[in-house]
Amino acid sequence: MSDEVIKHVTLRRSALLSVALQLVGLVAQVGQQLHPVRGEVLTQEFEFAHEVADGRQPLVVGAPEAQALVGREVVAAQFGGRIVQTPVLETFTDPDAAARVLDEITPLYERVFAEPPYLEGPRDLAGFLEGYEAFRTMPGFRLVLARSGGALVGFAFGVLLQPDSRWWNGLDVDESFTREDGSRTFVIREIAVAPEQRRRGLGRELHAAVLEGARVERVTHAVRPEAEAAMRMYEAIGYRDLGAKPPAWEGAPVYRYMVR
Structure with a gap:
């Protein structure tokens, strides 16, 4: 995928990604109340997304976190993520x-x-x-x-x-x-x-x-x-x-x- 295509897709998907992250955060909060164990997992996934956004975590192709964030290439472009190989x-x-x-x-x-x-x-x-x-x-x-x-x-x-x-x-x-x-x-x-x-x-x-x-x-x-x-x-x-x-x-x- 070229840099121009990535940039174009990123601009069109940025609002969707923002909403997706907000929804993951909301589900994590509700999950903490209804099911503490699974809620904790969701919270970790939400925190992971923001760590990718800040450049503190690489984005792993094929990882559940990457798939949950609606499109691996798009998320990598949106967040500036470093794509690394799945073990x-x-x-x-x-x-x-x-x-x-x-x-x-x-x-x-x-x-x-x-x-x-x-x-x-x-x-x-x-x-x-x-x-x-x-x-x-x-x-x-x-x-x-x-x-x-x-x-x-x-x-x-x-x-x-x-x-x-x-x-x-x-x-x-x-x-x-x-x-x-x-x-x-x-x-x-x-x-x-x-x-x-x-x-x-x-x-x-x-x-x-x-x-x-x-x-x-x-x-x-x-x-x-x-x-x-x-x-x-x-x-x-x-x-x-x-x-x-x-x-x-x-x-x-x-x-x-x-x-x-």
Whole structure:
């Protein structure tokens, strides 16, 4: 699309875009009152639109936010948005292939979890690497990587809970609920998204991709309660909170255990 065409379309659509943004803001306000979780998501999408307008956020082709703003090229022209490539997802189930990409995953893990509220250091990284080496050989292992322009910008992986799992220990749930047979529950061990890729739906895409084809009764994940954006995302996609406890390792912080 030439600069002249973009300018012409922009002038004709500017009023429509302005009204659209006002409507999104109104829906977000009403949504906050009627349904706090979904209302919060709508509010974030409304704020995202204005961040694009101010040049503080790039506009991602194919992202839900871009589609919601009535025409990707038009919005990019109207807001001066920088159009960037939607990340490409790749799935791994082979443990050897998963081992080969660990060198890519490690620096992203360090960068994501060095931030608040995690503030992880070398000891935490060592624990992650040790856990990853064990998880990649477990039944049901699935790893999904997200790359943009060749760079790793997100990952997720999980396994099937086995009969001897201690995942549910310490939670106030019935024994029948905690019983595992090796195919009942898929646990998402990690989801990480690079800071520059957040609030664009990549976390949800990774979540959906790591569960693709999983024939299980339920899915579970543990989340730090201080990670408010992550908590909101899981609540918005149907997870319920089972309670809080620290994991099994020494000095572990408290996590909220969620299931859907």
